Amino acid sequence: MVEGRKKLFGTNGVRGVVNESMSPELALRLGLAIGTAMHGEIAIATDTRTSNTMLKEAVVSGLLSTGCNVIDTGIIPTPALQYFVRERRLNGGVVITASHNPPEFNGVKAIASDGTEASSQEEGMIEDIFYSENFKRARWNEIGQLHFNEQAASDYIDAIASKVDVASIKKRKLRVVLDCSNGASCFTSPYLLEKLGVEFITLNAQPQGSFPGHESEPTPEHLQSLIKSVSALDADLGAAHDGDADRTVFVDEKGNYIPGELSLALIAMEEVRKSGGTAVVPVSTPSVVERAIASAGGKTIYTRVGSPVVARKMMEVHAVIGGEENGGIINPRMQYCRDGGMTLATMLEIIAKNGSLSSLIAKLPESHTVKTKVQLAEGEGHMLMERFRQSVQGMKRDETDGIKLFLDRGWVLVRPSGTEPLIRIFAEGDTEEQARKYAEEYVRIINELREKR
Ligand code: MG
Numbered sequence: 509m510v511e512g513r514k515k516l517f518g519t520n521g522v523r524g525v526v527n528e529s530m531s532p533e534l535a536l537r538l539g540l541a542i543g544t545a546m547h548g549e550i551a552i553a554t555d556t557r558t559s560n561t562m563l564k565e566a567v568v569s570g571l572l573s574t575g576c577n578v579i580d581t582g583i584i585p586t587p588a589l590q591y592f593v594r595e596r597r598l599n600g601g602v603v604i605t606a607s608h609n610p611p612e613f614n615g616v617k618a619i620a621s622d623g624t625e626a627s628s629q630e631e632g633m634i635e636d637i638f639y640s641e642n643f644k645r646a647r648w649n650e651i652g653q654l655h656f657n658e659q660a661a662s663d664y665i666d667a668i669a670s671k672v673d674v675a676s677i678k679k680r681k682l683r684v685v686l687d688c689s690n691g692a693s694c695f696t697s698p699y700l701l702e703k704l705g706v707e708f709i710t711l712n713a714q715p716q717g718s719f720p721g722h723e724s725e726p727t728p729e730h731l732q733s734l735i736k737s738v739s740a741l742d743a744d745l746g747a748a749h750d751g752d753a754d755r756t757v758f759v760d761e762k763g764n765y766i767p768g769e770l771s772l773a774l775i776a777m778e779e780v781r782k783s784g785g786t787a788v789v790p791v792s793t794p795s796v797v798e799r800a801i802a803s804a805g806g807k808t809i810y811t812r813v814g815s816p817v818v819a820r821k822m823m824e825v826h827a828v829i830g831g832e833e834n835g836g837i838i839n840p841r842m843q844y845c846r847d848g849g850m851t852l853a854t855m856l857e858i859i860a861k862n863g864s865l866s867s868l869i870a871k872l873p874e875s876h877t878v879k880t881k882v883q884l885a886e887g888e889g890h891m892l893m894e895r896f897r898q899s900v901q902g903m904k905r906d907e908t909d910g911i912k913l914f915l916d917r918g919w920v921l922v923r924p925s926g927t928e929p930l931i932r933i934f935a936e937g938d939t940e941e942q943a944r945k946y947a948e949e950y951v952r953i954i955n956e957l958r959e960k961r
Contacts, residue, residue: 516638517631518927521617523606526559530614532566538616539570539602541638543652545630546621548599551579553589553660555605555692555752557717559614564604567616568654571602575646577653581660583715585692585753586617587847588664594623594843595663605692608725608750611718624823624844625816661695664849669703671841672853673861678705680860683743685759686852687711687734689724693753693848700849704856709741724751726835728765731757739763745855745865753848755835758855760865769793769833771855773800773872778858779829779839780806788822788830788838790814791908792921792934796875797833803873812909813923819844876918876940878947882931882954889924889931895957896922917942920950 516522522538524530543550550571554560560583571578576599581592586603593601601619609615618626618634626634637643646652684706688694694715701708711733712721722730726748738746738759746759758766776787777800787801790813798808806828811821815831819838822830831837836846839854859865884892897911906912910923910932918937925932933950937943 515927516635517628520607521603521605521615523609523613523615525612526563526614530559530563532562535563535566535616536570537638537641538634539567540574540643541570541634542567542600542602542618543571543574543576544637544642544644545634546600547574547576549577549579551581551589551593551596551598551601551657551660553581553584553586553592553601553603555585555603555717556583556690556694556715557604557606557611557614557751560604560717563614563616567602567604572652572654573646574644575650575652577655579655579657581657583692583695584661584664585696585749585848587754587843587845587849588660588692588696590619590623590625590845590847591664591667591843592657592660593619593621595667597621603752605752607752607754610723622844624819627816627820661699665696665700665703668700668842668849668853671850672704672857674704677856677860682706682745682856682860683741684708684856685711685734685737685741685743685746686713687721687726687731687746687748688713689726689749689751690714690716690719690721691724691749691751691753693749696849697749697753697852700853704853706856709737709743711737719751726750726755726757731759731765735759735763735765745859747852747855749848750835754846756837756848756851756855757835758865760869762866764866766865766869767833767875768835769796769875769877770869770872771835772831772833772837773797773875774868775837775839775851775854775858776801776806776829776831777804777872778862779854780804783828785828786825788818788825788827790818790832791906791910791912792923793833794875794877794936795919796873799873810906810908815846875936876938876943877934877936878943880933880947880951881925882933882951882958884929884931884958886929888958889929892931892954892957893922893924895960896954899953899957915946918946920946922950922954
């Protein structure tokens with residue numbers, strides 16, 4: 509990548525407000541750049557956002573212009589498109605989605621030929637082509653063809669059902685409340701639940717890109733209807749997906765929202781218990797995950813923050829599970845990417861075999877973490893991190909991503925954001941109060957270093 513140039517791809521593809529920073533012109537140029545980088549046959553999908561058709565048609569136009577053939581799979585979850593790309597041995601994929609962002613946002617995300625999210629190197633290559641405008645232009649008789657395929661959703665559902673113990677799930681006659689957040693999972697998760705033989709009730713299961721039910725980030729504030737419904741309907745489980753359904757969060761049978769690090773800890777522990785082996789998570793992950801994995805005899809490997817990095821490390825070390833603390837879980841039984849449908853099926857399998865979600869969560873170690881951030885001036889981050897690095901010489905630390913300091917009663921991770929001028933501070937303590945104290949202490953230290961001239 510050219511030094512000093514504005515980065516096009518953020519942590520999750522290219523995103524922006526529709527018709528402002530995310531315009532059809534930009535989408536067209538991205539289509540040209542992606543087509544030039546990938547060649548061959550490319551699948552495309554969208555979530556349910558109101559701007560999807562506008563942006564999709566622009567990307568498709570760019571791809572066809574480079575001579576790529578395009579398969580339009582319609583509205584499906586990001587992991588369903590990823591599965592389609594891998595299974596059909598395509599050259600790559602594109603998803604038009606802004607995941608959990610508000611409805612006025614949209615984005616373009618590139619998928620590699622193995623179905624994983626494009627790596628930063630692959631994104632860098634697309635960026636280079638984008639900025640140099642060195643686009644491949646096919647001759648009139650080599651323009652790509654556009655095909656439609658309506659099979660991707662059912663292929664995906666069948667594949668998930670073939671990876672879990674459906675008989676055990678069916679036997680328990682579980683009752684589930686599912687919140688599709690008006691997103692792409694409307695076309696998959698209700699049918700998946702049907703196939704798994706659970707009784708279910710859906711919320712916000714009409715695909716609608718204005719997100720009338722609630723915003724698509726699955727936080728407890730947004731999931732109040734789900735939380736209330738689970739206890740009112742005497743359900744065994746509540747589940748919600750974000751807009752493109754690569755993530756799933758859960759509500760236990762008592763109506764408690766389960767924080768993502770606890771569902772990750774539980775699923776990772778059970779996967780490791782079954783098959784032994786290694787789990788991969790980013791350095792920002794609360795230690796409850798590592799402790800749960802260790803209790804099942806497994807080892808945890810830490811990576812830089814970002815799901816493509818986690819997925820690639822998992823492939824390298826043959827990990828049995830991995831993921832993020834936001835409900836994005838990567839289960840290689842299905843594929844090497846965050847997969848909301850597979851996460852839902854895996855959790856059903858776990859509670860069918862081991863008992864209620866609240867009882868399983870109660871057995872996990874405690875977790876006390878605090879997240880905060882320090883706003884910076886543009887371009888200040890690098891110098892500040894250098895000063896911080898100097899100031900912590902001699903302390904026990906890990907520099908996989910940012911600087912993680914191991915302290916007497918926990919740890920602190922000080923990490924510059926990849927997309928915004930700010931430093932994120934994650935702290936974990938052996939009590940809630942200790943976690944807060946560590947967070948406050950390091951906010952103060954960073955602010956003092958800023959004032960040093
Ligand atoms: Mg998402």
